[in-house]
Amino acid sequence: MKRTLKVIALLLSLAMVLSVCGMLTVFAEGEYTVKTGTNNMIRIENAAEHLEAAAGVARTYEFNVPADGEYYVILGKALKADAEGKYDKGIPLSLKFYQDAEPDGQVLDYTLSDGVEEHVNCPVERVGNNIAMSVALTEGIWKLDLTAETETNFYYIELRDTRLQIAEEKNVISPFDFNGGNLDPMHVNEQVAFGYKQTPPPEEYTLVGNYLDDSIFDQSTTDSYRKYRFIHIKNGCDAQYELDVKTAGYYQISAFLNLWTKTYPTTTTLTVNVDGKTVSDLSYIKESNETPDKLIPSRTIYLSEGSHTLQLANNSSCGAYVYYITAEQVDPNKVVKVDDNLTRIEFAKNDNGATLNSTDGLSVTKTLDLIGGTYAVFVKKPVEFYGSECVYDVTFSQSSVEASHVSVAAATNTDSKNKGFSYERVGDAKGTIFAVPDGSVEFTLAVSKDCDVEYIDIRRLDLPLTGGKQAIAVADFSYVNALTDAHCSQQFGTGKPEHVLLDYPVIGDYFSSKITPAQKYFPIHLSQGATVGYTVDVAQTGWYQFGVLINTYKSNGMLALYADDNLVDSVTYAYTIDPQPNLAYTYNAVYLTEGRHTIKLAGTVGGIYLYRFTTEKLEGDPVYEFSGGSATVMQSGMNSEASMEGEFRVLNAGDTVSFKLNNSYTDPQGKNEYELKLAVDTSAVSDAALDIKIGETLYENILIGGKNGEVSGGTIVLPEGESEIVITSKSEGIKFKSFSVVETVITSNENGNTMLSFLRASTISEGVTPDAAGSASFTAEQFVEFDVNVVADGTYMVRMKAKSPQTGFTVYVDDVDYTDSQYLNTEDKSCVNNSKNNVMLKNAATNISLTKGMHKIKIVFHDVDSEAVTHKVDEIYLRRLDKTVSSTAPIQLGTWDYKTINIPPYWSLPAQVGQGSTYKGDELYNNIVFMGEVAVTYEFNVAESGFYKISNFGCGPDGATQMSSYSIDGGIKTSETEFAYIGEGGDKIVENIYLDYAFLTEGMHTLTIYASAPSAQAVRMNMTKITWVSDISEVRYDRDNRIVSFASSQLDLTADATLYIAAYNGSQLVGINMVDVKAGTKAIKLSAMVKSAPNKVKVFAFDANLKPLLAALEASGEDIIQ
Structure with missing residues (x-):
C-alpha cells in the first residue's frame, strides 16, 4: 500500500514538473471518429461532448493517410460565444504531424482568423488562411498533436490533398483547395464568414474531395448557408491549383462567379491559365447587387493525363467571388445554341498553333438546327491572327435548297490604335447576309491559310421584339449604306464594360453564361452619311421606345431614327474639344404593329461611335418631354386611326391624332407662351385647317392651306406638367408629319x-x-x-x-x-x-x-x-469674343475670334477651311496662314490679377519652324520664340508655349500675336490659349528690348510697400525701377529698362519708414532667364 502511494505521489510530482516544464499530452482515443472521403480526404470528427480543447493541452489524434501527398488542414470551429458575445479568434495554435518512427515530425503554427467587422465568426478555418500552408504526408499511420494557447472548440479537423483528381466527366473543384497563388488574407477564411447563399453545383457534377457528402460526414456541425467554401480573388491577386487528370481529353474550365463592387455597371475578369499558358478570360458584367451568380465557361483546352497547374488571375479593376470551379470534358468543336438568334461553334485551344491549319484541315463543318431567315457570321480570333491576309469561304446548305455561299477577305486593320481586336463580321462593313432555310442546315467555314479561330457566331438578323427591355447588337444590321471597313469590325474593340445594360438582354446574347461571354458590346462607327438598318419582328402591337449610347467624334450633327423609312425622331449632338463618351439618348416612341419592320439609324454630320442600341415596349401611351428650347413629336409617335402615306399621316375631316406632352420647363417670364410649328403638305388643299386642343384650351381653325413644309400655327400656351394634345382635321387630305413646340427666345452662352x-x-x-x-x-x-x-x-x-x-x-x-x-x-x-x-x-x-x-x-x-x-x-x-479667364477657367480663343486682323487678302480666311490639320481646340475648326507680317488681336477679360501662360496651337510641315511674339494692350512685343512643328504623314497640331508669362491685372485686355516668316510655307495657327499660372518666381532678361523683369506669385507683404528692382553689370547700376504695392498682394511683375545686359539683379521691399518687408532677393548668372 505504501509502495502504491509512493508511485502515485511520484506520478503527481511528474505531472507537476511536466506542467511547468512542458505540455501535458492527453490521448483522445474514443473521443473522436476518423472518416475518409474522395480525393484522399480525411476528416477527424470530435464527439459532441469533447469539442473543447483545454488551454496549453495537446490533444492527440491518430489517423491513416491513404496516399502520399501534400495535405492542408481545415478546422471546423464550434462557434461558442462567451459572456461578452465574442467568438474564438486570434488564438495561436500548433499542429504537429508525426509518426512513431519520426517523433519530431512537421509543425504548423497558426493563429485563428480575427474575422471581419460584420461577421466576427469564421466557422471554417483553413490553416494558413491565404498562405498555402501544407504538410507532406506519406501513406500510413500518422498522429496529430493539436495545441491551443487558450481554450477553444472544434467540430472537426479535415486534411485535404492538394492534388485534385479530375477523374469524372464533370468535376467540381472547391476554390479553397488552392496550393499556391497570391490571395488577400481577408478573402479566404473570413470570406466564408460572410455566409452568402450560393447555388450548389448541379447534381451531375462530382465535387473533388466531397466534404458535402451527407452519407459520410456530419453536416449538422455548420449552418447550411456556410457549407460552401469560397474565396474572393481581389484585383491583382490569383489562386493556383494542381490538377491530377486521370483521363486525357478536352476540358472546359468554368468558374461560378459574382463580383464585389460599389459602382454599377462594372465588370470583373479572371484569366484562366493552364501550365503557364493563357486559355481565355472569364468576364462577369453586372449593374446591381441583385445580379445573380453565374457559371462562366472558358475556352476548351486539351489536358493530357497527369499533373497540370491551373491559375485563376484577376487583372481587372474589381474583385471576384469564386464559389466553385468546374472541369468538364467536352467536344473540341462544341456547338452551343444560346438562343434563337445566336448559335456558337467553339474551338478548343491548340497549343501547337492555329485551330484551322493545313495539317489538320483548313475548314470546319457542323450540322446546325436553325430557324429560317437571314444570318450573319462572326469570327473570333486571337490578336496575332487579326488583320492577316485570309479569305473566308462560308456556306449554308440543305438538300434540295440552293446553298447560301460567299467567299470574302477577312477584315484588315488599318488603324494601329485598335490593333489586336479580333471579333469580326464576315464581309465586314459590306453587310454580307446569308439566306438560311429552316431546320437542319450544314454549315461550313473554310479559310485560305492557317487561322486560330476561337469561336464562330452564327447570328440571325431577324430580331424578335418580344416585349419588355431588349438590346440590339449594333453589328447585327441587315441594311448598310456608306459604312467603311475601318468602321465596322475594326471598331469592335472600342467598347467598354460600362456601356452594358444587363436589364436589356441582347438579342443573340453574347453575354450569356452558356458560352465564354463577351466583356462589352461590340460597337460600330457611323461616319458622315452612314445608315444602318435592323429587321425587327414585333410580337405585340404597341409603343416601342429606342435608345442609343454614342460617342461623338469631334463633330456635331444629328442621329436620326427611322421606322419603315418614316422619320421617328432625331437627336442633336454638339461639337466638343475632345470626343464625348457615353452620350445616352432616348428617342420618341414609335407605334409598331405585329410583324416585321425596318428600323434605321442615320448619321448626318461628322462621326459617331454607336455603342448601344436598346428598345423597350412601353405600357400605355408614351409621354413626351418639353424642357425648353424645342420639342418635336412625329406623327409616328401619335395615336391615330388615319391612314399612312410615306412619312405623312393623311387626315380627312374629323380624323384625329393625339399624344401627351409634359412641360418640365419653367418659363423665366412666367407666360409659358411658345410658338407652334406644324410640318404638313397641304399644297393640294388650299382651305386646309386644324383644331388643336391642349389640355382644356381649344385653338380653333388654324389655317395651313397651300403649304409644303413647316408652317407656324401661332402662339400657344403650354401649361407646366402633363397635357393631352388632340389635333383634329377640318378638311380632307391634309398630310400631317409633325408637331413642334418652340421657345423662340434663345438664351446666350455667357462664355462661348x-x-x-x-x-x-x-x-x-x-x-x-x-x-x-x-x-x-x-x-x-x-x-x-x-x-x-x-x-x-x-x-x-x-x-x-x-x-x-x-x-x-x-x-x-x-x-x-x-x-x-x-x-x-x-x-x-x-x-x-x-x-x-x-x-x-x-x-x-x-x-x-x-x-x-x-x-x-x-x-x-x-x-x-x-x-x-x-x-x-x-x-x-x-x-462671345471677349471671354473671361480666371484661375479656375482657362480660355481658348479661336483664330477667327479676333478683334482686328492683319493678313494679306490672298489668305482670305474662308479659303483656309479644310486646309491644314483639323482644329480641335474649339467648337468650329479653322485656322489662318501664320507667316509674314500676320498680326491677330484678341480682346478678353481677366477675372483676377495674376500670371497667365499664353500659348498657341498650330500645324505645319514636319520640321518647320516659326518665330512669333506677342504684346499685351498694345505694349512692347516680347522676345521672339521659335516654335517647331512635327508632321506625321501630314500636319499635326502642336501647342507652342510662350515662356515669358504675362502678368495681367483684373479687367479688359487685348492680346496681339505676331508672326514672322517661317522656315517652310503653310504654317498655320489654329487657336490661342490663356491659362492661369499658380506658382512662379523668376528674374528674366529680354535681350531684344533690353528689359529686366521680376515676376512672383508668392509675395507675402504684411503692409503697404514700395518694391524696387535694381540691375547691375558688375558693380555698375545699369537699370532701376520701383512700384507701390498694397498689403496682401501676392502676384506682381516689375520691369526696368537697362543700359546693358545685367549679370546681377536685386529686388527689395520697404514700407513707408524704409523698413525692409522682405529679405532681399538676388539673382545672378544662370538664375537670370534669357
Missing part, C-alpha cells in the same frame, strides 16, 4: 458659343424648311430672324457655316448692318466662293457690342452680281 437653330427662329421666310440635319437653303431676299436673350454685356460675333458667297448676305443686329467688311473688300473673290469641304465658315459679323437683354439678329440673303444664288446654311452661331 450659342447655336441659333432654324427651328427656334422667331421668323423665317415662307418656303424655307430646314432638313433633317437642321440645314436650310435660301434664295434672293429670303431671311431668318432670331430673338436672343444676351446674358452679359460683351463683344460678340455672328458666324455661319454655309456655302454662300461672302457678298451674298447682310447681317442686321437690332436693325444695324454689322456685316463683316473684310471679305466684302477682298481682291480675290474666288477665295471666298470656293472651299475644299464645299462648306465654308464665315465671320458674318464681328465686333458687335451687345448689352445684357433682348436683341434681334436678322440675316438677309441676296443674289450676287445679278446671278441667282442658292445659299445653303448648315449652322449659325452667336459667339
